[in-house]
Amino acid sequence: MNIDSIKNGLVIDHITAGRGMELYRLLGLDVLCRDCSVALINNVPSRKMGRKDIIKIDTDVEINTDIIGFVDPGVTVNLIKDSMIVEKKQISLPEKLTNVIFCKNPRCITSTEQELPHIFRLTDPEGKIYRCIYCETKAEIK
Amino acid sequence: MRSLIDIVDLTVEEIEGLITTALDIIDDPKKYSEVCRGKKLATLFFEPSTRTRLSFEAAMYELGGNVLSVSSGASSSASKGESIADTAKVVSCYADIIAMRHPKEGAPMVAAMNASVPVINAGDGGHNHPTQTLADILTIYREKGKLDHLAVGFCGDLKFGRTVHSLIRALSRYEGIKIVLISPEELKLPSYVKKDVLQKEGIPYEQTTDLLSVMPELDVLYMTRVQKERFFNEEDYLRLKDSYILTPDKLCGAKSDMSILHPLPRVNEIAVAIDSDPRACYFKQVLNAKYMRMALILKLLGLEAEK
Numbered sequence: 284m285n286i287d288s289i290k291n292g293l294v295i296d297h298i299t300a301g302r303g304m305e306l307y308r309l310l311g312l313d314v315l316c317r318d319c320s321v322a323l324i325n326n327v328p329s330r331k332m333g334r335k336d337i338i339k340i341d342t343d344v345e346i347n348t349d350i351i352g353f354v355d356p357g358v359t360v361n362l363i364k365d366s367m368i369v370e371k372k373q374i375s376l377p378e379k380l381t382n383v384i385f386c387k388n389p390r391c392i393t394s395t396e397q398e399l400p401h402i403f404r405l406t407d408p409e410g411k412i413y414r415c416i417y418c419e420t421k422a423e424i425k
Numbered sequence: 426m427r428s429l430i431d432i433v434d435l436t437v438e439e440i441e442g443l444i445t446t447a448l449d450i451i452d453d454p455k456k457y458s459e460v461c462r463g464k465k466l467a468t469l470f471f472e473p474s475t476r477t478r479l480s481f482e483a484a485m486y487e488l489g490g491n492v493l494s495v496s497s498g499a500s501s502s503a504s505k506g507e508s509i510a511d512t513a514k515v516v517s518c519y520a521d522i523i524a525m526r527h528p529k530e531g532a533p534m535v536a537a538m539n540a541s542v543p544v545i546n547a548g549d550g551g552h553n554h555p556t557q558t559l560a561d562i563l564t565i566y567r568e569k570g571k572l573d574h575l576a577v578g579f580c581g582d583l584k585f586g587r588t589v590h591s592l593i594r595a596l597s598r599y600e601g602i603k604i605v606l607i608s609p610e611e612l613k614l615p616s617y618v619k620k621d622v623l624q625k626e627g628i629p630y631e632q633t634t635d636l637l638s639v640m641p642e643l644d645v646l647y648m649t650r651v652q653k654e655r656f657f658n659e660e661d662y663l664r665l666k667d668s669y670i671l672t673p674d675k676l677c678g679a680k681s682d683m684s685i686l687h688p689l690p691r692v693n694e695i696a697v698a699i700d701s702d703p704r705a706c707y708f709k710q711v712l713n714a715k716y717m718r719m720a721l722i723l724k725l726l727g728l729e730a731e732k
Contacts, residue, residue: 416531417532
């Protein structure tokens with residue numbers, strides 16, 4: 284299967300196979316990339332991973348890499364300029380997440396103060412545990 | 426500008442500093458009677474409280490300062506829908522320091538993020554109550570002469586008891602501490618406190634439903650009330666409220682110098698007959714709370730008594 288290489292834009296590589304669509308949705312690429320081409324390629328053979336997903340975006344948009352790190356740490360984001368990779372970033376678990384996940388604790392101040400950002404901090408990197416900064420409730424991660 | 430939201434915002438050295446100041450206040454209250462002249466403390470209490478609000482206000486008056494008070498959410502702009510952030514910004518224009526109690530967890534943190542003066546968390550729902558912990562620490566220190574190498578039992582509601590979680594966190598930073606957790610199954614200490622505090626710090630602990638069997642080993646017994654306001658379901662509250670009641674006969678196996686603490690208010694979990702026992706320290710705790718709040722107000726305002 285052939286997908287054209289891109290001149291200027293982003294390649295989100297090394298996505299765990301099957302997670303590409305989830306990332307596409309969480310990054311809001313359907314809205315961010317209304318006027319550009321996006322390719323979501325599933326189950327690409329990979330020497331390192333066996334199979335992987337890739338997202339190619341044909342323009343230089345600003346994406347929230349915290350979402351990527353939270354959903355699928357280990358993903359690589361390549362910035363392409365004039366058909367060359369000018370920056371390669373390996374995305375790890377973010378220390379802080381803002382408005383990516385939401386606190387479900389009915390006793391938390393975020394349940395009544397609608398304007399407050401929902402902020403979670405990584406408290407246990409090994410267990411991938413995030414806690415609400417306000418009430419310390421553990422994030423429910425599907 | 427510092428605020429106090431969680432007891433672990435203070436280092437062990439800072440807590441020692443507060444103890445030193447509190448002991449100096451106890452020793453020579455007159456020296457501190459004018460230190461806060463011209464300063465105002467705003468007590469914003471959005472949840473019913475008698476002792477904590479009065480304790481903060483008494484602390485400020487004894488330092489020579491003044492107090493502005495909101496004693497319920499219904500009588501404040503919060504009832505009109507004002508956000509915590511806006512309330513904190515507005516009150517910062519009137520007061521030099523804020524003490525806030527709120528039923529929602531994290532509300533004082535939001536206030537601290539928006540206020541231009543120090544904010545003290547005076548209790549946020551079932552979450553934190555750091556100044557109660559300071560009172561508990563000073564009480565243990567005054568009774569035992571140390572904060573390390575102690576066996577401390579916590580009895581009653583260990584699930585929703587915010588004072589229990591805070592004190593366990595604070596004590597876990599001292600050497601030789603052993604924690605004994607006594608509660609019914611339904612009100613056991615949350616597993617995240619065990620994992621994040623006790624196991625992480627390597628603190629030996631034991632869990633039991635039998636108070637009498639562990640009584641002889643305790644240096645401190647911290648009793649708690651099963652709090653009605655923390656339950657969503659009244660049936661559960663009624664079933665569990667009388668789980669542990671301390672009576673004089675249960676103290677038979679206890680050490681003669683064991684200290685009995687309780688954050689108060691008590692309902693029936695400590696029999697009134699125990700009040701006259703020299704081991705009962707819960708009314709001393711009330712007094713110690715005021716001294717520690719005085720020390721904290723001075724620290725957060727950057728004030729010292731003249732030497």
